[in-house]
Amino acid sequence: MSCWHLCICWLPLVISAIDRPCSVCHPSVGAPASEVDVGAPASEVDFLIVGAGPAGLQWALLLESANVTSYLVLEKGFGAGSFFRTYPRARRLISNNKCRSGKGKSKDFGFRHDWNSLLGTNRSLCDLTNEFYTSANYLVEYLEEVAVGLRIEYNATVLGTSRHNGRHVVHLVDGRAFSCQHLVVATGFAPEPLPKAHWTRAKELFTYQTFPDLDANGKAPFCDNREVYIIGNGNAAFETANMLASCASAVHMFMRRPPRFSALTHYVGDVRMKSFEIADRYLLKSLDSLLVVEDWMDGAAPAAMSKEFGAVIIFSGGFTGRSPRLEDVSEQYRLPLVGSMNSSAKSKFPLTATFFSDPEVENKWYAGNLMHGRDYRSGAGGFIHGFRYLINAQVNFILAKHYERPYPSLHLADDASLKSHVNSRFQNSSALYQMHGHMRDIVVRHPSGSGYLYVEQIPRYWVHESLALLGVQQRPACHMEVGFDYGHTSEVPGPWDFSLMFSEEREDRNPPLFLHPVMVAVDASSAQTHFHGGEDFRASWTDPEEVRRNLEALEACMKVCLTGAASEASECTSADHCQTNSVTKHS
Numbered sequence: 001m002s003c004w005h006l007c008i009c010w011l012p013l014v015i016s017a018i019d020r021p022c023s024v025c026h027p028s029v030g031a032p033a034s035e036v037d038v039g040a041p042a043s044e045v046d047f048l049i050v051g052a053g054p055a056g057l058q059w060a061l062l063l064e065s066a067n068v069t070s071y072l073v074l075e076k077g078f079g080a081g082s083f084f085r086t087y088p089r090a091r092r093l094i095s096n097n098k099c100r101s102g103k104g105k106s107k108d109f110g111f112r113h114d115w116n117s118l119l120g121t122n123r124s125l126c127d128l129t130n131e132f133y134t135s136a137n138y139l140v141e142y143l144e145e146v147a148v149g150l151r152i153e154y155n156a157t158v159l160g161t162s163r164h165n166g167r168h169v170v171h172l173v174d175g176r177a178f179s180c181q182h183l184v185v186a187t188g189f190a191p192e193p194l195p196k197a198h199w200t201r202a203k204e205l206f207t208y209q210t211f212p213d214l215d216a217n218g219k220a221p222f223c224d225n226r227e228v229y230i231i232g233n234g235n236a237a238f239e240t241a242n243m244l245a246s247c248a249s250a251v252h253m254f255m256r257r258p259p260r261f262s263a264l265t266h267y268v269g270d271v272r273m274k275s276f277e278i279a280d281r282y283l284l285k286s287l288d289s290l291l292v293v294e295d296w297m298d299g300a301a302p303a304a305m306s307k308e309f310g311a312v313i314i315f316s317g318g319f320t321g322r323s324p325r326l327e328d329v330s331e332q333y334r335l336p337l338v339g340s341m342n343s344s345a346k347s348k349f350p351l352t353a354t355f356f357s358d359p360e361v362e363n364k365w366y367a368g369n370l371m372h373g374r375d376y377r378s379g380a381g382g383f384i385h386g387f388r389y390l391i392n393a394q395v396n397f398i399l400a401k402h403y404e405r406p407y408p409s410l411h412l413a414d415d416a417s418l419k420s421h422v423n424s425r426f427q428n429s430s431a432l433y434q435m436h437g438h439m440r441d442i443v444v445r446h447p448s449g450s451g452y453l454y455v456e457q458i459p460r461y462w463v464h465e466s467l468a469l470l471g472v473q474q475r476p477a478c479h480m481e482v483g484f485d486y487g488h489t490s491e492v493p494g495p496w497d498f499s500l501m502f503s504e505e506r507e508d509r510n511p512p513l514f515l516h517p518v519m520v521a522v523d524a525s526s527a528q529t530h531f532h533g534g535e536d537f538r539a540s541w542t543d544p545e546e547v548r549r550n551l552e553a554l555e556a557c558m559k560v561c562l563t564g565a566a567s568e569a570s571e572c573t574s575a576d577h578c579q580t581n582s583v584t585k586h587s
Contacts, residue, residue: 046403047071048170048180050337052080052152054118054384055186055368055391057143060150061120062395066405072178073152074170080152081143083188084136089208090243094235094272095384097134099126102540109540111430115385119392121146133274161335168364182398185337185358186367189319198303199231199313208236208316218246225249227309229302232316233259238275240316241288245277250287252311253278254302258292265495266486266515267377320348321370335361342373349373349382354465355397356390365398367391374461379438389431389439389457397462400469407469410454411446415558418443418452422482422554426517426533426541431457432483433539436515440481445562447471452562463522478561481520487513487532507535517541517550521561531557 049056052075098113117124129138159171168183191209214220228248233255241251262270281288341347353359356366372382380386399405412418442455458466517533533550
């Protein structure tokens, strides 16, 4: 067997990210999305939210904040946040709970480093614990507190969905049915099924979900002084390896590809360095090992070795948003909660249209980590600290489009007001900071002709749909986008390496390579001209020199896009801050 050190690649269990599993039962994906009339339901609401994990609770909190009371959350479990009652198996989150972010900082700035708390509530996970990587039990307690007073129906297992008179109908196993105008699917993840591979025929085979619990001393009969083979290369796989270090005689991790590390890729779903303890045990000769098998052959090598050495195999393949098939569900209830999957995101997440709507079913919306197909491997939309802002934008859009609620925006009177507000956003906004490259503030000339129309934290794929709700019906000659991003060059096109991380030369690049403010002039043909602010190792952008550099880039962008003609974009090449490129398309 040819192998070398250092994951069947699964979306890792970055716990700040996963809102809940498929604790609400999904009907078959194979059913058509056509309307099936099964009679009038017993109860009717405007919004029906399936799932009371962080995403479902975030939706409910924002509806309450908007004084919308015609909603109901359906939850299969006996309480909120059921996913975190079981996962992670080691009961330790790897999402940041940084409760101290500096004196005099705003609450929004604090949310840059609080990855678990929700919007629309005064409660924070920091009210319960200051521990940076805290116990999942605290998150469950927090979600239970947040859920108090919200309109939630517990022990409500969904049998299936149908349509009646243009409305969604959700059927429960107890015979009840609920009707809604808008169906919000916040069901989260289900465990990845076992793949077809040689090692699945092993005598002792477990998954991340099914291997027996360990006692207080980290021991259990199934692993006591035995070799354990772990299949996988994500956070759950490494978590499992660390859990079994005190029980197994040796832990060997088998993977088809080396793991990706979030410290280098800037993607929080990749393997966190705190999970990589087995590297010490391997490289310091403590019997454990990591093996990338060059000729995988459907896992023939771990299967053969398991048989030879009597080893236990544990598949830690992660989670998926796909719906399991329910063969015994009546045809009339077999419209799927989760529809067609996005193949460009490894088919872990559903296809989505405008503001994460289902492209095949009217007024059906995805929330939480089911939104992650748009920014998979490049953003935080699959995790609490990212999708709380996506849900906020989604709720604002739906209420404005379907219920004639005012779409949030600002009217900034002049250039000075615009510069002051943009500077404040760089110094405080958590949405732009966490959803770098994917959420932007939007600036256009105000339709009245006086000042600027400023719209905060919009998914950049739907700028024009948002502007249309504010009376900007025709595509403007140019609009400006404000946000954050990492720098990319021909020399460093994507992930870093450790030498770059510790290189002083990295800090002096122009444009910067680390996270920094970005202003983008987008003309009517969608061509983009980027203007880059400065990198700040304190990530606050309050130093006078940093403020000066950011405002200089902003003024250059304004000159091109707002106070001059969009055709002047070519003049930007003489400035230190600009970079011109075509728009990036998103599926």
